Amino acid sequence: MTASHKPVPKPTPETQPFWDGTAEGRLRIQRCDACSRHYFYPRPACPHCGSDDVTWVTAGGRATLYSYVISHRPAPGFEQDGPYAIAVVELEEGVRMMTNIVGVEITPENLPLDIELRVVFEQRGDVHVPLFAPASAVDDAPTGAAT
Structure with a gap:
């Protein structure tokens, strides 16, 4: 596998646990x-009630497709991936996050809203980026193939 030229996220003290x-x-x-609500993106205080009494928890990795756009003009580093889906997914914990959809041909027919998704990880430099694939593709993959 060739080295990726995709942008590599840079962890900050607030995002390092992620x-x-x-x-x-x-x-x-x-x-x-304080209010028992989940949130994302990482920050030191709850966006719902303002409390700084927050805990990191492991999400289940299940999500549904909330919204997306298909990019046919690749950004730098994504030239080999076009077309690709830039998506907002809603985790079963109720938070939304921006990501890419992988593991399926990127067409509107393959990306119905509310499709069940599972998290997979792509290594970029020193970090692993969470991406999402249709649950059927992940559930059918051999053990270890989805991460």
């Missing part, structure tokens, strides 16, 4: 201990 989780094959999000 990236530590992805390196272990776990999707981690934050949960507020």
Whole structure:
């Protein structure tokens, strides 16, 4: 496999626990201990109630497709991937995150809204980026092939 020229995220002190989780094959999000709501993107205080009493938890890795756009003009580093889907997925914990859809031909017919998805991870440099694939593709993959 050739080296990827895709952009590599740079962890910050606030996001390091997220990236530590992805390196272990776990999707981690934050949960507020005061109001019991999950949230994403990582930040030091709950966006719902303002409490700084927050905990990192491992999400189940299940999501549904909330919205997407198919890019036919690749951004730098994605020239070999076109067309590709830039998507917003909704995790079963109720938070939404931006990602890419993989593991399926990128056509509107293959990407109905609310399709069930599962997290997979792609290594880029020193980090593992969470991507999502149709659940049927992940569930049918040989053990270890989806991560």
